[in-house]
Amino acid sequence: MEMNTHDRLERIFKDAFSIEKLTDDLSIDNVPGWDSMAHVALIMTLQQEFGIAITPAEAIELTDIASIKNYLRSVAH
């Protein structure tokens, strides 16, 4: 399950931001193109990809890979 989530995230980041390898330290501060507008588009994509609803308040916190993974893990259960 964890592998699967990682791979799906990696594909999204590859498609959206041309990131080759997904690591936990990637964040809105160090990924070129991940700006505030792209962040909303990313959240919409995560909702679609993982079949979940993310509130705007939650979305503000999901600005690095570690947080996104933690979040996906928490809603999976």
Next chain:
Amino acid sequence: MNEQITKILDEMPAAPSWLYYRRAAGQLRALAASGANIFANGFKVAFTGSFTMEPVSEYAIVEAARQDIGLDVYVAPYGQFSREMLDTQSGLYAFKPDLTFLMVEPTAAGTDQETADHMVSLAHHWSSAGNGTLLVCTFAAPPDWPLHLLASTARERLQKANQYLIKALANDPRIQILDLDALAAYFGYVNAFSPQMLAMARVPFSEAFLKLLGQKIGSCVKAVKGLSAKCLVLDCDNTLWGGIIGEDGLDGIALGPDSPGREFVEFQKAILELYEQGVILAINSKNNEADVLEVLRRHPHMLLREKHFAALVVNWQSKADNMNALAQELNISLDSMVFADDNPVERQLLRQMLPQVKILDLPANPALYAQTLRQTDFFTKASLSEEDRQRGAMYAAQRQRTQLQQSSVSLEDFLKSLEMVCSIRKAEAKDVKRAAQLTQRTNQFNLTTRRYTEAEIAAMLPDKRRAVYVLGLKDKFGDNGTVGLAIVNKQTESWRIDTFLMSCRVIGRQAEDALVDRICRDAQLSNVKQLTAEYLKTPKNALAADFWDKMNFIKTSLDEKTSQYKCDLERYAPKEFKYLKLISINQN
């Protein structure tokens, strides 16, 4: 379309989220910025409004690219639409756009009416200083009545403001209205609006609705630039009516108040709507002209009559040749023509031979024809002039038949691309029903028009003095089933082709030649000295009149009704068929 554009569009997933639109739009912009003149048409579009306009611009860039239109965009800063429109030193004016897109929420300047007033004054100001065309959206908002289902005063206010806006801007030819409220209603308000997008991105629309809006902006650009299609070219059988007029006759075709005729009446209604908006209508049909004219003139349920058509090309030549002839006769370019035909093979042929012509992909179910036509953006117009309303009638009045000319476009690539597999075999018990039906129903490509019952066909199968061949044809679009039939009467020294027919939807694809070739080969193998054939003229089979001549059979006699032929078997050289994969079973 440019390969790099195609690549970018193809790389998007099947149901792309905004993220993928954003990425593709960025790639398209970078490609355009590299200086390459990659689009058939390029336009500068400025986006401004009370929403975040970036997502709208991104969807528009991608959806316009699908229509081979390149958008060079300017997105005004968020919340700055009034200043951008009023200050002629603003980025918007400096950009000198071909089209300025203005989309404002009804509460942006107070009440709905106050906001409408504000927009009218912005538009008038723009009109005195701005470049190109201004496209103003009507207000759209989710309805507030789900709790009581009564007429809502809020909705009434919104509609009043929209009507005011439309009326106030109607007289400026440089200002066009995009009825966003109607578009949201068409899409369904519940699906058009997304509270999530509004909260996070400050644009109220769902991603699915942004896609539709992007398409409409692309169509508006085309309409404003006069790139809309002018002419709808229609096939007849199974397009304007159900069935085949040449086979089923005036009383047999499906057209009327009840299914399976209602579907076609509804389609004709949708076609008439276009006619009334100035779209020219034409017919391009493989048929006998007299048969088609009879339907146009006499069928009680035809809505479309001869007077509605600017040109009719009804013959047995290729539709591509006929399309060229229509373009010449109507003096319009091929890229302003849209072709509607139920047959996917004809559509594909035209796509390959005349890629400029736009194709309306009619679905297999005729009940969906009208909807498909109404949803296409080929004919989108910025506005309707009096001339538009009269145009159809003008063309029809000026109609002159011009001699059709052969075009030099080759059929070979098309035949090759069909990947045809042709099977020719002796009929078996399972074929009796279809074989009898073919003799009874085939009128046009039928050399002798001899009708046989199932019992008669069944009696031929074990008969050593008879050979019954059936021909099946598959292509990449599917299996056409058993579409050809030949019956040969055999004597020791000579064979006679008693019946030879093909369903007309597959004529001209060399299958008929292959069937003749098979009979000739079998005759040679049986050491037959002579093979004879005939053409018996009927009111319906002019199409086949010179078939035996084309097959290099020798004419031995003819009178008004009958031509007799023979084939010189000693000199007959078996043929190869480059474009048909032949499967011949039970050879002799």
